[in-house]
Amino acid sequence: MRIAVIGGGVSGITFAINRKRNHPEDEIFVFEHSDKILKKVLATGNGKCNIANTGEIDKVYNSSIALEILNKYDYNYQNRFLDSLNIKTKLVGDLSYPISESAVTVRNAYLKEVERLGIKVVTDTTITDYQHRDNVYIIKVDKEYLVDRIVFAIGGKSSPKLGSDGSLFPLLKKHGYQVKEFNPALCPIYTKEKTKILDGTRVKAKATLVCEDKILFEESGEVLFKEHGLSGIVIFNLSRIIAQNTSRKYVILLDLLPDVDIEELYKFSKKHDKETLLNSYLHPNIAKYLSDRSDYVNSIKMLEFKFDKLYGFENSQISVGGILLNEVNNDLMSKKEKGIYFAGEMLDVDAPCGGYNLMWAIGSALYISDKLK
Ligand SMILES: Cc1cc2nc3c(=O)[nH]c(=O)nc-3n(C[C@H](O)[C@H](O)[C@H](O)COP(=O)(O)OP(=O)(O)OC[C@H]3O[C@@H](n4cnc5c(N)ncnc54)[C@H](O)[C@@H]3O)c2cc1C
Incomplete structure (x- = not known):
């Protein structure tokens, strides 16, 4: 043959x-x-x-x-x-x-x-x-x-x-x-939020992908912040779900301290000021990113990013x-x-x-x- x-x-x-x-x-x-x-x-x-x-x-x-x-x-x-x-x-x-x-x-x-x-x-x-x-x-x-x-x-x-x-x-x-x-899929994503000051920062986080109040995906692992969005294996895997339909409105929630209870953070916040809490628990770049927020404890456990678009085929591992x-x-x-x-x-x-x-x-x-x- x-x-x-x-x-x-x-x-x-x-x-x-x-x-x-x-x-x-x-x-x-x-x-x-x-x-x-x-x-x-x-x-x-x-x-x-x-x-x-x-x-x-x-x-x-x-x-x-x-x-x-x-x-x-x-x-x-x-x-x-x-x-x-x-x-x-x-x-x-x-x-x-x-x-x-x-x-x-x-x-x-x-x-x-x-x-x-x-x-x-x-x-x-x-x-x-x-x-x-x-x-x-x-x-x-x-x-x-x-x-x-x-x-x-x-x-x-x-x-x-x-x-x-x-x-x-x-x-x-x-x-x-x-x-x-x-x-494109298994790729970084652009977010509506500006992430420039976080560029290059890596954290171990739990990422949750939400669309119309439904949780579509959850995974813990490394998240890498980029100048205009999010990357890392967890985000790659989440991008594959978004790639099924890019026109929907997605929100990505990051728990920046998955191993720390929110109660522990509230307890700490009663004894210490915001700056001490942020700098004790978080990477300095993230502490800076959250420094203007009044709801910083909730933000640590549920930092919200709105999906803008996927990176292109040239940055994707699969389609x-x-x-x-x-x-x-x-x-x-x-x-x-x-x-x-x-x-x-x-x-x-x-x-x-x-x-x-x-x-x-x-x-x-x-x-x-x-x-x-
Ligand atoms: C940066 C990167 C990292 C990755 N890491 C991993 C990993 O660690 N583990 C994992 O499981 N997967 C990984 N992947 C995904 C994996 O590489 C692909 O899923 C896999 O290579 C697909 O194999 P394939 O043979 O089907 O296609 P391809 O590997 O894309 O091969 C297709 C071939 O067809 C040729 N071709 C295309 N059009 C034509 C045409 N018109 N005429 C003739 N030839 C043509 C191409 O030149 C190419 O040689 C990664 C991908 C990338 C880009």
């Missing part, structure tokens, strides 16, 4: 490797439009590549198909695949990283296997169209390639300078696919949106076009920080490579 993989990211290359190992007779081409394959993986996990997560995945993904696939192609299964590439991993809590703590190890191991297996990689190439004729697909790039199957693995729209710029979605829409509009899952069968093959498959982030599947998105990219690719007939 001749198979074209469109997109040389983690999902496309995982598919190509696993398929070629199990079907050495297949001829596999990877068409990548940037100058190199696997660019994005180098940026993951701050260069350390948080490649998987051993935790429960029941409520992590936005799709039941993804959950079903990843219950089978789970952490242990994927770790065995990584081990077969000589990628040795270690756990930091539930988070899995290469033992080298370097994403370069992951990329190099993948590249070595691509070369060993003789997978044909064509970079700097733009697909203008594809057609089905006489039982084969004709892929139009600089020349025409005839293939039996196509696996699209073009990612979403986040971090476009790493290749995933969404440039192929108009063509897929032309072929009749419904694509849920993309929004929510993509090819709707009702466009594919359970084997991730297109319902419309037999022999066309979709893998990884380009499908409408997303998850919070913690290795879950790479798990989907890898798991969906392994699954397709086993299912593809």
Whole structure:
């Protein structure tokens, strides 16, 4: 069989490797439009590549198909695949990283296997169209390639300078696919409040996302203040909920001292003035930020920020949106076009920080490579 993989990211290359190992007779081409394959993986996990997560995945993904696939192609299964590439991993809590703590190890191991297996990689190439004729697909790039199957693995729209710029979605829409509009996610947010004096300050806080008096999300962890808003892993995870519908009015409440009861603060405030309380309990920048407030005790436990907008795709780790899952069968093959498959982030599947998105990219690719007939 001749198979074209469109997109040389983690999902496309995982598919190509696993398929070629199990079907050495297949001829596999990877068409990548940037100058190199696997660019994005180098940026993951701050260069350390948080490649998987051993935790429960029941409520992590936005799709039941993804959950079903990843219950089978789970952490242990994927770790065995990584081990077969000589990628040795270690756990930091539930988070899995290469033992080298370097994403370069992951990329190099993948590249070595691509070369060993003789997978044909064509970079700097733009697909203008594809057609089905006489039982084969004709892929139009600089020349025409005839293939039996196509696996699209073009990612979403986040971090476009790493290749995933969404440039192929108009063509897929032309072929009749419904694509849920993309929004950046796992990204900082702009707030209506001015946060300049807090820029660069990090706190361990509990963040609550509220919309129309309903709590949509709560998580404790690090919040990083930026010149014009909020960042940090907790805010990244919260941005993923906002990204489902950015037009609603959201409020973010920060409990700046989640381990201290409000009663303790009130008791302290009876004996000491505002300045003493703020400077005893809080980072000096936050003490300064709250120094004009009369309701400073409540503000410490419920500091309010109004959502303005999300940071852009260039600052986001993932994008929510993509090819709707009702466009594919359970084997991730297109319902419309037999022999066309979709893998990884380009499908409408997303998850919070913690290795879950790479798990989907890898798991969906392994699954397709086993299912593809
Ligand atoms: C800064 C950053 C940090 C991250 N950290 C983590 C982390 O630690 N853990 C985690 O789980 N996830 C992390 N992610 C998310 C994770 O990297 C992605 O979810 C994952 O890479 C998606 O894999 P993919 O193969 O589906 O898409 P991508 O990795 O985006 O790959 C898509 C490929 O397709 C190519 N392509 C796009 N359009 C075309 C076209 N028209 N023609 C040909 N080729 C095309 C692109 O150039 C790219 O090579 C991070 C993302 C970023 C940006």
